[in-house]
Amino acid sequence: MSDLVEFLRARLFEDEDTARWAADYRSRPNGGPDLSGDERWQWVETHSGERLRLGRRPMDHLQRPVSLRSVNEYPWQSRPGFGPHHVLDVSFVKEGVALHMARHSPARVVAEVQVKRRLLELHSRMNGTGVCQACGEHVREGGCTTLRLLATPYSDHPAYRANWRV
Numbered sequence: 001m002s003d004l005v006e007f008l009r010a011r012l013f014e015d016e017d018t019a020r021w022a023a024d025y026r027s028r029p030n031g032g033p034d035l036s037g038d039e040r041w042q043w044v045e046t047h048s049g050e051r052l053r054l055g056r057r058p059m060d061h062l063q064r065p066v067s068l069r070s071v072n073e074y075p076w077q078s079r080p081g082f083g084p085h086h087v088l089d090v091s092f093v094k095e096g097v098a099l100h101m102a103r104h105s106p107a108r109v110v111a112e113v114q115v116k117r118r119l120l121e122l123h124s125r126m127n128g129t130g131v132c133q134a135c136g137e138h139v140r141e142g143g144c145t146t147l148r149l150l151a152t153p154y155s156d157h158p159a160y161r162a163n164w165r166v
Contacts, residue, residue, distance in 0.1 A: 004142035004151060004164055005124045011154045012113050019109035040071040041105040043098050066090060068101060116150055123147050
């Protein structure tokens with residue numbers, strides 16, 4: 001197995017583990033069921049619980065108390081005073097940040113990791129002459145272009161190698 005494949009497996013494990021931890025209600029006060037990363041988030045107005053309809057104005061700010069809530073319902077509350085959907089309360093957040101947080105909920109991260117793992121497995125198989133069996137590309141620098149592209153988001157990781165750049 002190439003160093004690039006090992007590197008990608010480790011990063012994908014970290015991504016999935018972090019997403020599952022964010023969705024694991026047992027890691028919160030008073031515990032809860034294991035949601036296995038299947039948690040989706042939305043922003044609501046803190047006092048009314050009304051779902052916010054966020055636009056695409058990244059410089060706008062939500063200057064009233066808002067809460068990031070799980071769409072999933074838990075059988076009990078996380079903390080006294082917070083509802084069974086509570087994830088985070090803030091009084092000020094950039095709308096673009098709010099959109100990004102809700103869009104990249106644990107469920108989405110876990111789904112993306114599963115797709116990337118499938119691509120990793122497909123493109124980590126080489127024939128006897130060093131050609132990727134999935135794309136037919138002659139492998140260089142530890143992996144085909146697909147594997148090196150999968151590594152690109154992790155280029156700031158200390159174990160990332162410059163020769164993996166596409």
